[in-house]
Amino acid sequence: MGNILGVAKKIANKDCSCEQVVRHALANVTTDALGLNAVVETFDDIALETAKKWDQHIANGTAPAYAGVPFLIKDNMCLEGAHVTCCSAILTGYKSPYTSTAISRAMDAGFIPIGRTNMDEFAMGSSNEHSVYGPVSNPWNTDYVPGGSSGGSAAAVAAGMVPVTLGSDTGGSIRQPAAYCGVVGMKPTYGTVSRYGLVAFASSLDQIGPFGQSVDDVAIMLEAICGQDPNDATSEKLAVNAFSQHVSMDALSGKRIGVANQLMSDYVDADIRSAVEVVMKKMVDLGATVDFYDFPYIEEALATYYILAPAEASSNLSRFDGVRYGMRHMNADSLGDMIKKTRQHGFGDEVKRRIILGTYVLSSGYYDAYYAKAQSVRAVVTEAYAKLFREFDVLCSPTAPSTAFLKGRHVDDPMTMYLSDIATIPVNLAGLPALSMPCSLSSQGLPIGLQLTGAWFKDHDLLNVATVLEDVLGFTQRYPFSVPEENHAI
């Protein structure tokens, strides 16, 4: 089995070594048989050194549970000594002097980071077409986008390069590419995973989360990386939840499932609505009740997000100025001239667009009408969710209104691109946990994603429900991660 537990077991039983598994994963990435461009750099030295270390621990019987399991990290997460560029020219050559808490915890659990994945620049995008390293392709059909901004992380897992990857989600950047690529991706409750070492886009919305080909793999990685962190004041004082344990196959019995009318309207592709209706029937068969509800703030939530996120980004990205790190425009008359020219040449179009928008909504004369109003609407949206979760246990919807689209289709139409996040964005505003899991294929053979949203800090319940559904839906992955041949010489 190519999942986390399967790989870890093979290594623990000495059927193959950590080094063999890591070399195998590195070869998957380097070969890139499908031509995806999902990974921008491999960390061969770090990965092989860590693999050899864990092989020694395995020989001594002191290795952690997941020793040797390879994973990839989105190019906005810091690993000491490795490049981190957010797929932007402005961070060309930058190497991180520290490791993010999430990666550090994954490594403590035995996982080995083998490279950084492609993404939309500074996590701003929904198609992975806005990257200085070029676009990523969808493994199910390479004419199509993988989604974004964590497109590389989603595609790499879908292509079986590694069993698990990390991404980040600010408005749907884990869930939407998970849907487009037919894998499981989860954004936990805000505060569950430390943001220390995650290059900030919108600090009140960003969360790190895992991708996997199964709910179990996502749960295992989430368990490894979650928990309070004194380096992140927004991390929650939670007991680390055994997300992958105590899974009840009875999880849907008695559960109250809610479906938003607005997310099953004609705006959503017919194939997707049909697929979600099939899931709703299966939920009822498993003992749940399913009812529709009205969520009147869907469009307002999108507008709110595209005010608040760019506003926060305009502040967070002001640090990229060519002074201390990254690219610097050398042909400048003064410091001010240098900063402007560096940012003009260093940032891509979408990043500049969002910085301009964010600066505008925060500027004098416009602050009250846009930013203050958006904060008020954010609170109204969150109250609406609080009310919904008194009536329902889990909310169910399509993850996106369409399946993956053709490359180039929306790249010059930002508003249409933004609308592809209409189902995912409200969840980030409220800080709720949500995941996307594949439920079927469209008539064009592209994956359809089902989004499940839970109440605050009910991440374990959400994963439980997803595990049961996964078993019933029986979605088949096209490219599972394969473990190297057994090495009888060990």
Add this chain to the structure above:
Amino acid sequence: MSHIDLSNIMNLSALELTPENQSKYADQLSSILTYMDVLKTVTEEPKEAFLWPIHMDAVTREDSPIAFQHPLIEENAPECSMNRFVVPKILTDN
């Protein structure tokens, strides 16, 4: 968004746009801001007693500076000398 407004925003955000891009950005941003008008339809205000369901018990550490040194700090710098980042002059002759 008028050309004058865009110039002001360019200044505030320390960005430069080529003249051909200014028009394109202004059109795109006008379209986005038009969509934002939907917020005017929300007349509901959050309840005074509304409490965010998260950050009820934020994690903090002692409020004291922690020294951080690493060779990559200097290695990452475009130009560094005597433990300082070297930058172009702030004031010009103009």
